[in-house]
Amino acid sequence: MDLAAVLGPVRSQNAFEETVERLLAVIKLGVVGPGERFPAERELAALLGVSRITLREAIGDLRDAGYVESRRGRLGGTFVTYTPPAPSRVELRRIAVEDADKINDALTFRMAVETGAAQILAQLGRGSGDTRGLAAERVHDVLLTRLAAVNQACPGDYRRMDTLFHLSLAELTGSSLLAAACADARVRLNDLLNAIPVLQRNIDHTAAQHTAIVEAILAGDTRQAQRAVAEHLDGTAALLRGFLE
DSSP: OOGGGTSOOOOSSOHHHHHHHHHHHHHHHTSSOTTOBOOOHHHHHHHHTOOHHHHHHHHHHHHHTTSEEEEOSTTOEEEEOOOOOOOOHHHHHHHHHHHHHHHHHHHHHHHHHHHHHHHHHHHHHOOOGGGSOHHHHHHHHHHHHHHHHHHTOOHHHHHHHHHHHHHHHHHTTTOHHHHHHHHHHHHHHHHHHHTSOOOHHHHHHHHHHHHHHHHHHHTTOHHHHHHHHHHHHHHHHHHHHHHHO
16 A cells, blocks of 8 residues: 555644554554554655654654564564453443543544545546546556455454555545545544454455445446445444443
């Protein structure tokens, strides 16, 4: 996934704090997964629109907290060491109690963002062969790749692949604002989703829903694409609420 679609330039006056927040979001979303390396310092600072001094301070903060490690040498750089904690019903209830209103808000926000993204992508998906533009070809290739990755993921890596699949819906629209909004909605729900056990029957059911989303988008059926996304997100919301009861 294009890291720029999630990071974007830091805009607040609190550049250090926001840089830490942006990098932490990328780590927790799994855009840069465990053991993977962040881009070179110069490139990463340019993506965030901050000085290299600010970036180094932010990385140092994350390193001290155990999220990353720095390695020297030709193959060195900043590598992610964070792995999501094991699912916990206790943690699930703690998050639910502390953030009940925020969770409902994030679910509503996510529904609006992702159904809108699916509609835009389905419009790109119309046509075939010589009538299909480069943007539509990229949508086709990336969605099929992401679909295969999430549907074939093992339980331990499932949440990360699921996150990347959903983030790609917004990224492929070409709108940086939409991509950032989708990432923000997912960040707000990520700790809660990670606290839920990944069950094979849920993976199998979700695989069918993911497939329906991709098929509708590639067929250029805007209404069905929106409907498929809405049905899937309603199911996720119901799953969350079921574990919270």
